[in-house]
Amino acid sequence: MTTVTVPIPADWPTTEARARAVQDGLRARVVLDEPGPTPGTGRVTGVDVAYDDERDVVAAAAVVLDAATLAVVAEATAVGRISFPYVAGLLAFREIPTVLAALDALPCPPGLVVCDGYGLAHPRRFGLASHLGVLTGLPTIGVAKNPFTFTHDAPDLPRGSTSPLLAGAEEVGRAVRTRDAVKPVFVSVGHRVSLDNACAHTLALTPAYRLPETTRRADALCREALRAAAHHPS
Protein backbone atom coordinates (compact mmCIF):
# COMPACT_ATOMS: atom_id res chain seq x y z
CA MET A 1 0.00 0.00 0.00
CA THR A 2 1.16 3.53 -0.74
CA THR A 3 1.20 6.42 1.73
CA VAL A 4 1.93 9.98 0.71
CA THR A 5 2.44 13.28 2.53
CA VAL A 6 0.63 16.35 1.23
CA PRO A 7 1.04 20.09 1.62
CA ILE A 8 -1.95 22.42 1.87
CA PRO A 9 -2.40 24.11 -1.55
CA ALA A 10 -0.96 27.63 -1.63
CA ASP A 11 -4.29 29.07 -2.78
CA TRP A 12 -6.40 27.22 -0.21
CA PRO A 13 -9.06 29.48 1.38
CA THR A 14 -8.24 30.85 4.82
CA THR A 15 -11.52 32.45 5.79
CA GLU A 16 -15.09 31.21 5.87
CA ALA A 17 -16.14 33.93 3.46
CA ARG A 18 -13.53 32.84 0.90
CA ALA A 19 -14.48 29.19 1.30
CA ARG A 20 -18.14 29.96 0.71
CA ALA A 21 -17.16 31.95 -2.38
CA VAL A 22 -15.29 28.92 -3.73
CA GLN A 23 -18.40 26.79 -3.23
CA ASP A 24 -20.51 29.37 -5.03
CA GLY A 25 -18.04 29.37 -7.92
CA LEU A 26 -17.85 25.59 -8.31
CA ARG A 27 -21.48 24.70 -7.72
CA ALA A 28 -22.51 25.26 -11.34
CA ARG A 29 -20.14 22.49 -12.44
CA VAL A 30 -21.99 19.74 -10.62
CA VAL A 31 -23.57 17.26 -13.04
CA LEU A 32 -26.94 15.94 -11.87
CA ASP A 33 -28.38 14.46 -15.07
CA GLU A 34 -26.35 11.26 -15.30
CA PRO A 35 -27.52 7.97 -13.73
CA GLY A 36 -23.97 6.92 -12.85
CA PRO A 37 -22.46 3.43 -12.64
CA THR A 38 -24.78 0.44 -12.25
CA PRO A 39 -24.92 -0.69 -8.60
CA GLY A 40 -23.12 -3.97 -7.98
CA THR A 41 -20.77 -3.58 -10.95
CA GLY A 42 -17.28 -2.22 -11.40
CA ARG A 43 -15.48 -0.65 -8.48
CA VAL A 44 -16.55 1.43 -5.52
CA THR A 45 -14.14 3.47 -3.41
CA GLY A 46 -14.64 4.68 0.14
CA VAL A 47 -12.83 7.77 1.43
CA ASP A 48 -12.59 8.98 5.02
CA VAL A 49 -10.45 11.19 7.23
CA ALA A 50 -9.21 11.11 10.85
CA TYR A 51 -7.76 14.00 12.83
CA ASP A 52 -5.32 14.74 15.62
CA ASP A 53 -6.08 18.39 16.27
CA GLU A 54 -3.54 18.42 19.09
CA ARG A 55 -0.68 17.65 16.72
CA ASP A 56 -2.26 19.29 13.68
CA VAL A 57 -2.25 16.07 11.71
CA VAL A 58 -4.86 14.71 9.34
CA ALA A 59 -4.87 11.28 7.70
CA ALA A 60 -7.05 10.22 4.79
CA ALA A 61 -7.71 6.79 3.33
CA ALA A 62 -9.12 5.55 0.02
CA VAL A 63 -10.19 1.92 -0.19
CA VAL A 64 -11.23 0.40 -3.52
CA LEU A 65 -13.72 -2.48 -3.40
CA ASP A 66 -15.00 -4.79 -6.09
CA ALA A 67 -18.65 -3.72 -6.21
CA ALA A 68 -19.94 -7.26 -6.75
CA THR A 69 -18.00 -9.07 -4.01
CA LEU A 70 -17.02 -6.12 -1.77
CA ALA A 71 -13.48 -7.55 -1.69
CA VAL A 72 -10.68 -5.01 -1.22
CA VAL A 73 -8.92 -4.31 -4.52
CA ALA A 74 -6.56 -1.51 -3.49
CA GLU A 75 -5.82 0.96 -0.69
CA ALA A 76 -3.91 4.20 -0.26
CA THR A 77 -3.44 6.73 2.53
CA ALA A 78 -2.16 10.28 2.81
CA VAL A 79 -1.21 12.49 5.75
CA GLY A 80 -0.88 16.24 6.05
CA ARG A 81 -1.60 19.29 8.17
CA ILE A 82 -5.18 20.29 8.97
CA SER A 83 -6.24 22.66 6.19
CA PHE A 84 -9.33 24.28 7.72
CA PRO A 85 -11.22 24.33 11.03
CA TYR A 86 -14.44 22.38 11.33
CA VAL A 87 -17.33 24.58 10.31
CA ALA A 88 -20.71 23.05 9.48
CA GLY A 89 -21.20 23.62 5.75
CA LEU A 90 -17.47 23.90 5.03
CA LEU A 91 -16.37 20.36 5.81
CA ALA A 92 -14.87 19.90 2.36
CA PHE A 93 -12.15 22.45 3.05
CA ARG A 94 -11.02 20.37 6.00
CA GLU A 95 -10.95 17.05 4.17
CA ILE A 96 -10.33 17.52 0.47
CA PRO A 97 -6.56 18.11 0.11
CA THR A 98 -5.70 14.90 1.93
CA VAL A 99 -8.51 12.90 0.34
CA LEU A 100 -7.40 13.99 -3.14
CA ALA A 101 -3.86 12.85 -2.36
CA ALA A 102 -5.06 9.44 -1.20
CA LEU A 103 -7.15 9.03 -4.36
CA ASP A 104 -4.20 10.08 -6.52
CA ALA A 105 -2.01 7.51 -4.78
CA LEU A 106 -4.30 4.63 -5.76
CA PRO A 107 -2.83 2.21 -8.32
CA CYS A 108 -6.15 1.88 -10.16
CA PRO A 109 -9.23 3.94 -11.09
CA PRO A 110 -11.61 4.44 -8.13
CA GLY A 111 -14.91 4.03 -9.96
CA LEU A 112 -17.75 5.43 -7.84
CA VAL A 113 -16.54 7.35 -4.78
CA VAL A 114 -18.56 7.12 -1.55
CA CYS A 115 -18.02 10.02 0.87
CA ASP A 116 -18.69 10.15 4.60
CA GLY A 117 -20.96 13.21 4.61
CA TYR A 118 -23.22 15.04 2.20
CA GLY A 119 -23.39 16.10 -1.43
CA LEU A 120 -26.49 18.00 -2.53
CA ALA A 121 -27.89 17.96 1.00
CA HIS A 122 -25.99 21.07 2.02
CA PRO A 123 -26.86 24.67 2.92
CA ARG A 124 -25.59 25.83 -0.50
CA ARG A 125 -26.21 22.47 -2.22
CA PHE A 126 -22.48 21.81 -2.50
CA GLY A 127 -21.29 19.43 0.17
CA LEU A 128 -18.14 17.32 0.36
CA ALA A 129 -19.30 14.73 -2.19
CA SER A 130 -20.27 17.42 -4.71
CA HIS A 131 -16.96 19.23 -4.24
CA LEU A 132 -14.87 16.09 -4.56
CA GLY A 133 -16.82 15.08 -7.66
CA VAL A 134 -16.29 18.40 -9.41
CA LEU A 135 -12.56 18.44 -8.62
CA THR A 136 -11.96 14.87 -9.80
CA GLY A 137 -14.66 14.41 -12.42
CA LEU A 138 -15.53 11.10 -10.74
CA PRO A 139 -19.06 9.93 -9.92
CA THR A 140 -19.61 10.55 -6.18
CA ILE A 141 -22.29 10.14 -3.53
CA GLY A 142 -22.52 11.13 0.12
CA VAL A 143 -23.68 8.81 2.89
CA ALA A 144 -24.01 10.58 6.24
CA LYS A 145 -24.80 9.32 9.71
CA ASN A 146 -26.91 12.31 10.74
CA PRO A 147 -29.71 14.35 9.12
CA PHE A 148 -27.82 17.63 9.61
CA THR A 149 -30.35 20.47 9.49
CA PHE A 150 -32.74 18.65 7.21
CA THR A 151 -36.06 17.06 8.06
CA HIS A 152 -37.43 13.62 7.33
CA ASP A 153 -40.06 11.15 8.42
CA ALA A 154 -38.82 7.86 9.80
CA PRO A 155 -38.62 5.26 7.02
CA ASP A 156 -40.56 2.03 7.55
CA LEU A 157 -38.72 -0.55 9.66
CA PRO A 158 -37.59 -3.07 7.00
CA ARG A 159 -34.14 -2.64 5.46
CA GLY A 160 -34.48 -0.91 2.08
CA SER A 161 -37.20 1.48 3.20
CA THR A 162 -36.61 5.15 2.43
CA SER A 163 -38.10 8.56 3.09
CA PRO A 164 -37.29 11.95 1.57
CA LEU A 165 -34.68 14.16 3.22
CA LEU A 166 -36.17 17.61 2.92
CA ALA A 167 -35.02 21.20 2.85
CA GLY A 168 -38.47 22.72 3.06
CA ALA A 169 -40.28 21.08 0.15
CA GLU A 170 -37.11 20.24 -1.79
CA GLU A 171 -35.88 16.64 -1.67
CA VAL A 172 -32.13 16.99 -1.17
CA GLY A 173 -31.52 13.35 -0.32
CA ARG A 174 -33.06 10.29 1.28
CA ALA A 175 -33.09 8.59 4.65
CA VAL A 176 -32.27 4.97 3.84
CA ARG A 177 -32.82 2.11 6.27
CA THR A 178 -29.87 -0.23 5.75
CA ARG A 179 -30.72 -2.58 8.65
CA ASP A 180 -34.12 -3.60 9.96
CA ALA A 181 -35.30 -1.18 12.66
CA VAL A 182 -31.89 0.51 12.93
CA LYS A 183 -31.39 4.28 12.51
CA PRO A 184 -31.21 5.09 8.80
CA VAL A 185 -28.28 6.65 6.93
CA PHE A 186 -28.70 9.85 4.93
CA VAL A 187 -27.88 9.57 1.26
CA SER A 188 -27.42 12.44 -1.16
CA VAL A 189 -26.14 12.86 -4.67
CA GLY A 190 -22.63 14.13 -5.26
CA HIS A 191 -21.66 14.31 -8.93
CA ARG A 192 -22.80 12.33 -11.98
CA VAL A 193 -25.06 9.92 -10.06
CA SER A 194 -28.86 9.88 -9.70
CA LEU A 195 -30.49 9.77 -6.27
CA ASP A 196 -32.15 6.43 -7.05
CA ASN A 197 -28.79 4.94 -7.96
CA ALA A 198 -27.08 6.53 -4.96
CA CYS A 199 -29.59 4.76 -2.71
CA ALA A 200 -29.20 1.48 -4.62
CA HIS A 201 -25.42 1.67 -4.24
CA THR A 202 -25.82 2.32 -0.53
CA LEU A 203 -27.97 -0.79 -0.13
CA ALA A 204 -25.54 -2.87 -2.20
CA LEU A 205 -22.77 -1.76 0.17
CA THR A 206 -24.62 -2.64 3.37
CA PRO A 207 -25.17 -6.43 3.42
CA ALA A 208 -24.20 -6.69 7.08
CA TYR A 209 -23.81 -3.33 8.80
CA ARG A 210 -25.59 0.02 8.98
CA LEU A 211 -22.75 1.90 7.27
CA PRO A 212 -21.41 1.09 3.78
CA GLU A 213 -18.45 -1.30 3.63
CA THR A 214 -16.57 1.42 1.80
CA THR A 215 -16.96 3.82 4.72
CA ARG A 216 -16.14 1.16 7.30
CA ARG A 217 -12.96 0.13 5.50
CA ALA A 218 -11.83 3.69 4.88
CA ASP A 219 -12.57 4.69 8.48
CA ALA A 220 -10.48 1.85 9.89
CA LEU A 221 -7.62 2.58 7.49
CA CYS A 222 -7.40 6.33 8.08
CA ARG A 223 -7.38 5.82 11.84
CA GLU A 224 -4.54 3.36 11.42
CA ALA A 225 -2.68 5.84 9.22
CA LEU A 226 -3.17 8.56 11.82
CA ARG A 227 -1.69 6.36 14.52
CA ALA A 228 1.25 5.48 12.29
CA ALA A 229 1.84 9.18 11.60
CA ALA A 230 1.86 9.89 15.34
CA HIS A 231 4.52 7.23 15.84
CA HIS A 232 6.65 8.60 13.03
CA PRO A 233 6.40 12.40 13.29
CA SER A 234 7.99 14.27 10.41
Added chain:
DNA sequence: GCGACAG
Protein backbone atom coordinates in the same frame (compact mmCIF):
# COMPACT_ATOMS: atom_id res chain seq x y z
C1' DG B 1 -30.37 37.71 18.97
C1' DC B 2 -30.24 32.47 20.04
C1' DG B 3 -29.73 27.76 19.03
C1' DA B 4 -28.62 24.06 15.64
C1' DC B 5 -25.15 22.36 12.96
C1' DA B 6 -22.03 16.63 7.90
C1' DG B 7 -17.02 15.29 10.22
Added chain:
DNA sequence: ATCTTGTCGC
Protein backbone atom coordinates in the same frame (compact mmCIF):
# COMPACT_ATOMS: atom_id res chain seq x y z
C1' DA C 1 -14.26 14.22 14.61
C1' DT C 2 -12.64 12.88 19.55
C1' DC C 3 -12.65 11.83 24.71
C1' DT C 4 -13.91 6.60 26.88
C1' DT C 5 -15.89 0.98 30.37
C1' DG C 6 -18.82 -1.69 30.69
C1' DT C 7 -22.82 -3.77 29.20
C1' DC C 8 -27.06 -5.61 27.04
C1' DG C 9 -28.45 -8.55 23.25
C1' DC C 10 -28.52 -11.41 18.89
